Amino acid sequence: MILNILIGINCLICRGPEFVSRDDWGARPPTQVETMQTPVPFVVIHHTYRPEACYNKDDCIKAMQWMQDLHQLNNSWNDIGYSFAAGGDNRIYVGRGWTSVGAHAPKYNDKSIGITLIGDWSNEVPPLSQLIVVKQLILIGIREGYIREDYKLIGHRQVRDTECPGDALYGEIQTWPHWVADPTADYDLPIFKDGFHPDPATNDVGEHNKLKRHNLDRFGSA
Template sequence: MSRRCALVPWALLALLGLGAAQEDEPCCGPIVPRREWGAQASECVQSLNQPLRYVVVSHTAGSVCNTPVLCRQQAQNVQHYHKQTLGFCDVGYNFLIGEDGLVYEGRGWTSKGEHSGKSWNSKSIGITFMGNYMERTPPPRAIRAAKSLLACGVAKGALHPKYEVKGHRDVQQTLSPGDQLYEIIQTWPRHRV
């Protein structure tokens, strides 16, 4: 892909005041950096060995956000809950997907998350959709954002080209990522139980 494909979404983000293109990024969709959503400083020290073979998809089971302002606030709320209440070193997820169609950087590609239990956190990227998807589906723009993020992970070498997608319920006893979102990810070609 050409360098221009990365500039178009980043140009839109720049116009919205949500970030700027980075020269070393492969052709990736828009990712809102931590500083843009007001993340607290991370205290995490454990890194991930890349490329990773697994992606675990969850939902926050909390409030929906469908605008950049609401999604920034929701990302802050999730991080506050994870750090203050659960005692995590940061937000537990590597990336958070908003119904606004944007991806919010959590721990990013290189830091081990706290999203799927000890046996999975060290070998997977945790992606969560902000909202509760037991009885409703995320909008198509949120699904496109997640798929774009996965393609970005492969392009960056963070994800193995033959990575597998797991629903949170595939790796832990939970209702996450919600019945409706789980039905969607089961149709993805890389989903494996």
């Protein structure tokens, strides 16, 4: 069992992540696209909380469609908020992509790639293979010129009042090389303290909106 897992991880490292395009997961077109200047100086890590973790392509596609419905139809955003989503099936699902301004982190949307790990990672760390594809995605972004080599890695909770990306995942990313405690160093940007600061430029009130602080509101209860 352990040997099979190790072999699978080694294969993943060798070949890199499989990308699932917007067409492949059935995305609707964005209502508007704002081009982002690259390479960006930040990578922001999220978890979805809801939908729950998915471990096969069909379930991850349903998760992506659920999120786009929430963000686009309920929140009236231009599109799904994230740049990319990492599924438990070890695939990367394309959201807004590398060059479009996202709606996932107030004041950082036009300066960051927002990556969400599908699932609730409050009490447990995502599978190693899911973490690996996120790290590989960041390396691809650097290699292709979309992310700065000296980028800063932060969790969503560092820029707004939210539990995202979950305590367990947040603890994990704090061990990654580019994580910073203060993302504002060298940048005239706010760090969250005791207020919520929506970004009117992208109609971003945080990707949880109805799910603020993991309260599912009309979509259910945590």
